[in-house]
Amino acid sequence: MSSSSVDNPSPQQRKARQQWLDALAAPARTQQRLAAALACLSGIGLIAQAGAIAWLIQQVLVEGAGLQACWPVLLALAAILALRALLSTAATAAAGRVADAAKLGLRQRIYRSLQGNGPLWLRGQRSGELGELMLAHGDAVEGYFSGFQPVRSEMVVVPLAIAVAVASVNWVVALILLFTGPLVPVFMMLVGWGAEAASRGQLSEMARLGGHFADRIKGLGLLRVYGRGQAELERVGQASEQLRERSMRVLRIAFLSSTTLEFFASVSVAMVALYFGLSYLGLMELGPGLPSLGIGMFCLLLAPEFYAPLRKLAAHYHDRANALAAVAEIERLLGSLPAADAGNAPAEAVGPVLAQTEFGMAAALDAQQLSLRPLGAPADVVSDFSLQLQPGERVALVGPSGSGKSTVLEALAGWLPPRQGRLQWAPGLRVVHASQRPYLFHGSIADNLRLGEPTASAARLQQAARAGQVMRFAAQLPQGLDTLVGERGLGLSGGEARRVGLARALLMEADVLLLDEPTAFLDAETEADLLQALNVHARGRSVVVATHSPAVMAWADRVITLPARPQQREDQA
Template sequence: MSIPPDASPADTAALRRQRLHWLGSLAAAARSRQRLAALCICLSGALLIGQAAAIAWLIQAVLVQHRPLASAVPVLVALLAVLVLRALLGSATQAAAGEVADTARLALRERVYRRLLARGPLWLRQQRTGKLGELMLTHADAVENYYAGYQPVRIEVVVVPLLIVLAVAWTDWVVALILVFTAPLVPFFMMLVGWGAEAAGRAQLGELARMSGHFADRIKGLGLLRLYGRGEAELDGVAAAAEGVRERTMKVLRIAFLSSTVLEFFASISVAMVALYFGLSYLGLMSLHAQVPTLGVGMFCLLLAPEFYAPLRRLAAHYHDRANALAAAAEVERLLGELPAAEAAVDAPAAAPRAPELLEQHAPPVQVRDLVLRPVGARHDVIQGLSFQIEPGQRLALVGPSGSGKSTLLEALAGWLPPQSGSIVLRPGMDVGYAGQRPYLFHGSIADNLRLADPGATDAHLRAVAEAAQVMRFAEALPDGLDTVIGERGVGLSGGEARRIGLARLLLRDPQLLLLDEPTAFLDPDTEADLLRTLAAFARGRAVVIATHSEVAMRWADTRLTLTAGGTALATEASP
């Protein structure tokens, strides 16, 4: 969950540590590449000392001691080698850090996707898909910048400044003291700015998620908005959402520019103090040593002084990546209710206890005992004290008025909705298939949507289930038959046609228990009769539960289970 407004500093720090630990676990599979990046960036920093020493020696030897240029050739070659090696190490650091970032981003998307699968379709129906989509887009990008930018510099800022201070102290202890006493100013201001940056980043990600959800919802309902003349009016809502993102983004940028300015100011003051010390020493106005430092010593210290603060400045620049990553983790936690762990697995579809082993061999495929069901978000139960069983090959019709709980019962049998009390016992190995009233169809061909159930299905098998579900009755009239491309959510098809595709997809999966919600709705009598006839042949030997208002479908079933609107009275009877 996100940090509450009245959270204590200790709670806030604990939540931050928890999220940092979670962020660190995302790159667990790339620890070796992470160590390689840290090693390369530290070696590059160590070579920087040798580079400064070579430049300082050349200035002292050529300009002060007037040595011949030939004697400087080995040092020039060494300097060139150091420059080339540092360039290679920089490339290796970026490559390794990029691989770590890719691993972390993929891990985030996998964990979020698994958690969304575990939440189930009933929970997803209550969410805005635009917001959930941002978890795998903008939030994953924030984690990528955290690993590609902040993490390597975090190691560098611990090792390289320490090496520079030791090297400078060996040549001039005064400069080392200046560096040591001014260095804490940078982390102090980074800490102050970091708190504001994290809060601003969280607000920006939240605003971006809201805008994405708002825009995605309007795109999906564009036809309805145009039908009611609200198309132009919704532009104001989109503009307001975009303005909110702009304001939040500008606030983040203001914090970033302010922090960079402050840190650059203190780093420049510190380097100026080193330059002032040497200037006064060379002019004879300050004498803290037995003798004036040589020009080579002065150049060595002046070259390293900016480099001492460079990792700190880079850390400050990438500190916003850390803040954005923490904000992304907070948003993931807020939207999903938790930070998904690596071992998180998709919940098993059967949310009911199993019967004792000795009874399972002879038990019917499904046993329902004292079942009490309540739809997601509802305040009252729609089914109370329901008990029945389904035998192999039985065709059970769920009948009753709208709101009596027929669809809710099917969702519970499918394992989507846990009971309030009672149990649903499935025989071990029972494969359950569900075809709802609003089957989701993806943008693509009809055949592609069918093959979701069995990607390796042959064309002949595909056509057979399409014939059984009466899909070919309308597909043959389409330009490309089953290869005709349809829009997202079945745009271009009628409601009945979409349901028949959903039914054909279920038949292609070939489950042992078929759960069908109004499969014959919106069909003409001839098509309904043909569908029920082919369905009876296709489902021979399998149990079928069908929720329906159709008298024809009720007669097709061999048993009826009648549910009342109050959810208290029910009865089972044989179909006439």
């Protein structure tokens, strides 16, 4: 998604974003209709309320009626007020449920899209920005569903009902309302375009600031070691100042538009008051004769309420601008707007589900003439790769560094879609991938192992740790598997972190193991022990292992050699 299409969307893109936004509340469509209906009924109740008040004023001040004659209308007025309060409360509650459903739907779509893009795509993203998608951008749509949408329905129904009620007693006032009313939405639309652009800039700045701050928190240790703490504090301060300026820009537009809209509404109400004032003074004779005091009060009470839904819509129009700005940012960061069923891709190490084939397939895997290109690479690194993996078979992928062994494993894991060729898995297989650079989180070694199987018992955890040769170094630590490690495995060597990732994969009891250089950096004795452990653990399971080790090649049932790429052959020559 290009930045120009995000900043200057075409009418089709605007319509698509609006439809996508509205579809978030599809599970709560009944509550959405209920909120709109209750808001409209509460607004229509204003007509009865104004009629009761005007009747009381006419009877008491003009007709001289006593309190006894007014009791029924007073009770009716109290009932109307109570009913309108109940309707407003129920409408707010229903709109809140709609907003909650929309926020949940938004976050589910984003989460599924992140999963569907896969680990390779996620490696190139800033986690802070992606976190803002789930937080600030999710909150940005709340006001749209809880405020803007109910008021939008109210704006259509209530002013029209009020205009009809006023026209039944005085057509001049009705004409004043109908001619001045459109000024509010027209100006609101003009302001809304600027508000949406300002809101989009604010959300973008929030996402960048969140990503910047999260990245600095992750690297706080290194920043302190190299004495960059104060410099980074100044950069965070500068980013915060930019966010403050963008937030103030949004607030300026909001306050300016609200003030202008209030001005138009006040002038319109003043025109109605001026008409009645001049009529009662005998300076104007327009309409069906001199209106009574009750009719004048009825029209004056309803005149502000005619513009009230328009003013409320103007206030909530910024919620719509914020929501559309959030949608534009989601489209920019994810590349496209995620669909409701976007991606059922597996978690960190499990896959693929997108390439299953029919039942009765003899091979566990059938890959035919695959062409593979890593993300961001200018050309394919693997061409015409084929493999039929039988159940229980062990296959070693060998070749010079850069020949594409890791790329093949990533494609087999479902992380990297082939550019050409066919990749099919037998249905129902569970596939696990142990990469060269497993991600370890801040926590104990045992916590990182349990990411593979959270419900694993202590005995299974120990068994997997022994099979992955983790106990060789963990047994020497004061707290064993309960020893804490830092983010990204801080505190462990590269080889130790790789063994933790391997043990985590073994703990998952998958049908197919995809292992990337599992014996790298191991001495001959440890390598032999690891292969012996794999003999036991991988019995009945298929294994594809990328390696340079002669011992692993001898351990495998079959060896597939990937040729060097043309550039590599030139360098070697």
